Amino acid sequence: MKTHKILYLLLTGVVIFFAGCKDLLEVDTTNTINTDNGVITSIDRANVALIGMYSGMQNANYLGNYSVIWNDLAADNLEHTGTQTVNADIYHNEILTSNSRLLGIWQQMYYVINIANTIITDVEAMDVDADAKNPVLGEAYFVRAYTYHCLNKYWNGVPLQLTPVRKLASEIKKLPRSTKDQVDQQIFIDLDSAINKLEGYAPVNGRANAWAAKAMQARIHLYRGEWQAAYDAANDVIENGPFQLTDKYSQVFDYRVPYSSESIFELDFDDQDGNSYAFWFFERAFGGRREFAPTESLVNAYAYDAVTNPDKRFENNVYYYADEDRYMVTKYNDVSTGSDNVIVTRLAEMYLIRAEAKLNGAVGTAVALDDVNFIRDRAGIDALVGPLTLDDILKERRLEFAFEGLRFDDFQRYQLLSEKPSLTDANQLLWPIPQLEVDVVGLQQNLGY
């Protein structure tokens, strides 16, 4: 019977079809990469992972906003004028261990570190030309070092995760907190690696480079009171680096013409990939939210006078909004698409590092007062006559780097409690370990929390 045969054939066909399909349950994940097939399997892949790493730094919880803004907010440059309690707590220096954004910052920094760890481990193991490997490795080492520096300064000793995590359970160790020194030593090792790998390559806009690693060495040595090392590193960048101060202070922050001559490393933002600095700072009338505004103390510190003290930095950083008789931050100005780049380090910082190191006894030919006055001159204000004091330098740093996320660093290293009434205890100069990490990992909490 004919149909009979056809049917048996059909039935056999069906059985063979399914028996032959090994991939019966395989689904193409298309716009994602399945880690089973390997992720950083080539230098090209490592390069796109680097893009992902920088993109991770752009996150609002990292350089995209809070790790920078909160620095000035916890110190005396920014006032909280908005509605979000997570921000208010930082301004009042009364941080709850359950602050959700605090956790977000911690998580985002480790997210970036995990990408750097993965790139470093996988690329180090690759059998390809040094010329292909080194730039990738150098950038990853730098970003890991810089990210640990950010963690270390806010929390003072954090878990040192240096290997990639690729699986649940097996590789997720509950690492305890390392000491601040141990973290700094790892940072120096990574910075050396970065310099080693990147030296000889010209800096690329928006990407880490060997000079940025040297600048970071200068900063961290300074913070550690290692004056000579700080002096030497800063001096190297000033004397041998390809950077020079811009003619005008405002040129450093012009979002229409980014990457000024004094920028050592700045994180890029563009209109497709913006941040919300200007949105949080601007008055509602200008399309912003005014979540944060300059403190009266900062405005007073500038002591701006159009004739007698025409500080260009005040003109650039702060705007007097006459309608409401108050000030707003104008260092970041692209409120519509948020394309203001965020500066990680720039040449002016090297001058002030060299001056401070020299003042503290480092040996070298540079004159501390000249370095400070060099910065003041560009700002359009009178030179100091000396003798130079530490207070002079700290004040100059405050005015020069306002809203760039460095002020609280100075509070921490010089215990500047008296500068802000809400700071009554040195413990407030460190942030609490997020409660979730205390609960899940068993990390030891900072004192006072």
Added chain:
Amino acid sequence: MKKIILLCVFSLLGITIINAQTRKITGVVTGSADGLSMPGVSIIVKGTSIGTSTDSEGKYSIPVSSDSKTLVFSFIGFKTQEVPINDQSIINVILEVETQTVEEIVVVGYGTQSKKLVSGSVSNINGEQLKNINPGLEQTLQGRMAGVQVNTNSGTPGGGVTMRIRGSSSITAGNDPLYIVDGVPMLTGDFSQQSMGGQNLSATTAINPNDIEDIQVLKDASYAAIYGSRAANGVVLITTKRGKTGAPKIDFTYTYGQSRMAKKMDLLNAPDYINAMNEALYNSYGLVDYLGTWADYNYVNTDWQDEVTRVAPLSEAQVSVSGGSQDIKYYISTGLVDQTGIVIGSGYKRFSTRVNLDIKGTDRLKYGTNVQVTNEKINRIYGDNNIYSPLANAYASEPIYPVYNADGSYFDNMSYSNPVAMGKEPQHLARTFRTMGNAYLDYELIKNLSFKMSANADVLDFREDSFLPVDIGIATGSHGSGTAGNTNAYRLGLENTLTYNTKFGDKHNLTLLGGFSYENNYQFVTQVNAIQFPGNDFKWIASAARVSGGTSSTTGYKLASYFGRVEYDYAKKYIFRFVLRSDGSSRFGADNKYAYFPSASLAWRLSEEDFIKRIPVISDLKLRLGYGVVGNQNIGNFNALGLWSTGVAYMAEGGISPLQLKNPKLKWEKTSSYEVGFDLGLLKDRISINASLYKKNTTNLLLTRPIPSQSGFTSVTENIGESENKGLELGLSTVNIKTNSGFEWSSSFQIAFNRSEIVKLSGDPISTGMVNRFEEGHPFAAFYGLRFLRVDPQTGDMVFDDVSKDGIINDDDRVYIGNPNPDFEGGITNNFSYNSKVGNFDLSIFFQFKEGNDVFNGVRQYSEAYYWDNMLTRVKKRWKKPGDITDVPKAYYKNTDVMKVSSYLVEDGSYIRLKTISMSWTVPSKWVKNAKISSLKIFGTAENIFTWTKYLNPDPEVNYAGTSNTTLGTDFYTYPNPRTIKVGVNVTF
């Protein structure tokens, strides 16, 4: 009576001994319903092959031998009648329509079963009851099946409906049942990429209820387990109409109706509003007559509700042709629905066609197809939780402002965007073009062993086009904005089953089923956005100056399954059933690729036992016992995989970054359910009662667990949680009165009690929506907030319970303040029919009820807070001076106490609703015979006629979060269910 028959039989025997000759018997067969003669009735002499059938006038003539004792009269759809011949020569017979409870066949997944032999909980509803209830499918099930809980979350045309079978058990993986249409698993859910603030769409609206023959709901695991990893929330089996042998039958129905607001929100008029606001501003800031007087507003008194609502027409038309020969049977239909929403800007249209074919190739081979093609067009508006919603803004807007300025433009200088503009100016069109169906082949390999293969497809193309105006509403900053989105979802499957039927000995009946199925689901999503439009007349992206965004992506999953079933009964008395399904899913983790779902059930039909047979009142009695394991595999397509995502960018370069860790242990949520029940029929099934008691334990609930963030990852999804549902279901249906004069009154009553409890979570309680909370030891999505005690008669302030006794009212004082899950719910139907000489009259009255559920009235957070929003008239009872005893606090501008989540806003949402009254008159066929019309019916239906409830807002049966899994029982400016009155005509040729 019995004695007389026996006497007749004996006397007959006596006669046959004497006379063994052949003679002729003649007669006429008529139908009991209309008294008309019935052509084509088959008549055989029992125990012989002698037979005939009635002619066109219902007459017959049959030769019988002297030893013939009985004639058997049979006709499809009528009770077979056996008539003793005795010495009669003329036997006229009236055939009765087969009533539902007798030998009903139910669809149970990969096969059918006699309802008498069903050993689990299978509820069914007949297509007749679904007629003329459009466009929703689920609404028709509301209150009709005990344990099938339906909530129409809003009156939004085309809006999603929440359907839960025996409660909710999952927190994150969904609680929607699996829908199977003629064996094809249907795509369900919302394919829109846009959030419209609350109400979502539902892919189940594509089914035309007029095409449905019946619906079976597999409620317990012993029956649902044949669908394995998708059956945890129950299975809805929809069977569409099929052709029957006979001349073509053309059926045409046209319905026209109107919908309107069933009840308005009780809001203040302009003078009362000014008065209340002035008082609040005075109390808060000492401002005197801040708003001035009504005259300052030119005596404007806008009733915004009237402005945005309307009497909305709806019309439906359905034509079907069905019939067939011995070899080919067909059912072909086309249906059209055009429903206007009661809120301006909203509406729903559906055009669908269906072709069902059954072809007999040879004696052993059958094949055929079921295909439905549907086109839906939905006009959507922002709803509920959105400040650009026409209805929400109408409830909230100040009555002191006009709709239009003097120049005819929209007045827009008030707290919210002009509600009329929000209804008329934006455009949100959603269109679905869908083809679903199968082609099947059924072949009897050897006697009793048949092979069936079915190729299934559900292909859904969803597209949406939105435009937001340039000059009013949300997109003025970008001078208009537009979105075009496409979602293409495909479900393709192949099913193969072998069925073996056998009978051994005299009384052992055995059916074996084995099968294999494979299914591939994939979905493509694309979207493009644009801004800067030239004006409101240009609504398409081609008109925009700037394309601001776009994306395209794809996802999918595969399912490979093996299943088997053993059905055995001994003399239809003892019934045993065992089911095992194994599902392999691409969604499961590498360590748990295959899931096994066993189930077993037992039934004992006591009514077949002699000791029960002796009790004449009992016509049917069955005890049931079942256990089964079913799963929920809605755990995300790729959650088990380690992934790095793309789509991250830096400096205009594309990059990759980690998304999630590989999770090889991830698996389905598992529900084990137990059930015991009985079915009882009394007085020849004039009374039938069924009851089930069940308990469902759900384990492996998918929840996230935090992991050390230093790993670069923050959490992992694991099968951690547990929940429990238990309950009781009762159904009673009775034929109360049945007279020989053609009058019948029958009733049915359904009630279900379900209790849910969260047994285990991964850690802290989970809060969702405005007020819902999940905590171990508490019901699903219970309300959590402050306990409001009273309005202080001295100060007029609200007093909350300071549970923590620390002198301040804060989050520490929160307690459980309500439960959105009802204590019980159900429905009562009364059907009356009267067959008279002037036609058949039918009347059906249906009440639906829910008791003990709370509703969180989120509207009152604003409508009693004196925050510019218009207010409920109950604020007139507000506290004014010391000594006032009232439950409405003193007027304060932006009263933050009212806005707190507290029991002040929790109301009793119990209701009983006169849901449907439908009437019909079937014109006597002799009146229309000349027009070649075989049946003419005129009918009218009223829906949502009246609701008895204490709830303040227009509708207690709403939920602002649509079909959300976890946000329940919350009203927040939700589109109420309308009242609809329809009339129509049905003609059959």
